[in-house]
Amino acid sequence: MSITLRQLSYFLALADARSFGGAAEKVHISQPALSMQIRELEAALNVALVERLPRGLHLTREGRELETRARRILAEISELEAAARRKALTGRLNLGVIPTVAPYLLPRALPNLRADDLTRDLRIREARTDDLMADLHSGRLDAVVVADLAYGSDLSATSLFEDRFLLAGSERRISAASAGMEALRPATLDPDQLLLLDEGHCLADQALEVCGLDRKRLRLDLGAASLSTLCGLVGQGVGLTFLPEIAVATESAAVPGIALRRFAEPEPSRRIVLVRRVTSDGEGWFARLAEILAEAGAALMNAARRAGV
Structure with a gap:
């Protein structure tokens, strides 16, 4: 029995998802069909590739080795194409x-x-x-x-x-945040006022970094999925957020109530x-x-x- 590229791609989906259900969804086939392809791959190699557990699975030693080789093989095929x-x-x-x-x-x-x-x-x-x-x-x-x-x-x-960050919010919120400050800096912001994108967005990680914060310190953590959602909220007076300079024209036009302020030099970016x-x-x-x-x-x-x- 020959090994196919499709079997290797299904196996990598399984290695990433660590569950047959998740892998099947990722490659858009049924779970029984995926399981059959993995069994055929194991039979062709005459080794067990996964340890099937009540909750998820682990790759065997042979499975980890195949994962490394399969990624290299499929990457080279994609490169050729x-x-x-x-x-x-x-x-x-x-x-x-x-x-x-x-x-x-x-x-x-x-x-x-x-x-x-x-x-x-x-x-x-x-x-x-x-x-x-x-x-x-x-x-x-x-x-x-x-x-x-x-x-x-x-x-x-x-x-x-280089894409600089601006502080975005309602005029009242921004005025309150900068009251009494000679220079507006990220580290001086009240973390209770900040709204950020959901975890996994690099912009959220960058905003936390420039403020010297971790997400656990945010009292109002809505985990929004888009900058447009955040801008709509802060424009209505719900907290403050960081807006990249490349988004200013679009979001300012879409949210009439939004106000923007630049940070003091060196501007976060x-x-x-x-x-x-x-x-x-x-x-x-x-x-x-x-x-x-x-x-x-x-x-x-x-x-x-x-x-x-």
Whole structure:
């Protein structure tokens, strides 16, 4: 019995989910069908790959070894497919973007991307950093736009722009938060007033870091899923939040009651970068993609400053 790439992909889904139900949902097949594929894979290798437990499962020693090999095999297959796509006239480019960047940067950048190469089939995935990086490593994405983080030697990153954080809230809330201060700084904010995105969003982690806080100190932790939700709340006087500069134009227009204040120098910020695998063929498309995205980011920040923010 031969081992198939499909079996390897199902096994990796199981390794990630640590449950047959979760893995089956991830790969969009029934749980019995997934179980059968894993049993056939075990039979082909003549080893047990998982320890089935009442609550979840563990990989066996052989299962852990197969996980490492399978990730490498599927990444190389995806790399081969991606290289072939990019060389074709209608080559597909799979790009991932974090949710606190995508709604603001992409509408500005997409017209230039289309005009630059009308033959390219651009596919966008919006997801959290951990998911995007996993898809980049596996070869499902060609490049990702994320906030700067520590990278291994297997990745190549180019800086797009520095995105500063502003304090957002109602005029009354912001005035109260800055009363008596010579300079507005993140560390001086009352943590009871802060609203942040749900755990797992890198922007929430960055906001906590600049304030020197952990999430347990937040009294009003709504765990919102989007910046638009947070802006709608703080515009109505429910707390304060951090708003990236690239989001200012969009959210200010959508929430008339929102007020914004800049922090004193050095302003808290995040660096937005474009990342690809070192082994991928970035010739031609990567530098041009970075240029277009950087131009769009600069335009958004200039618009915020022209508006007097």
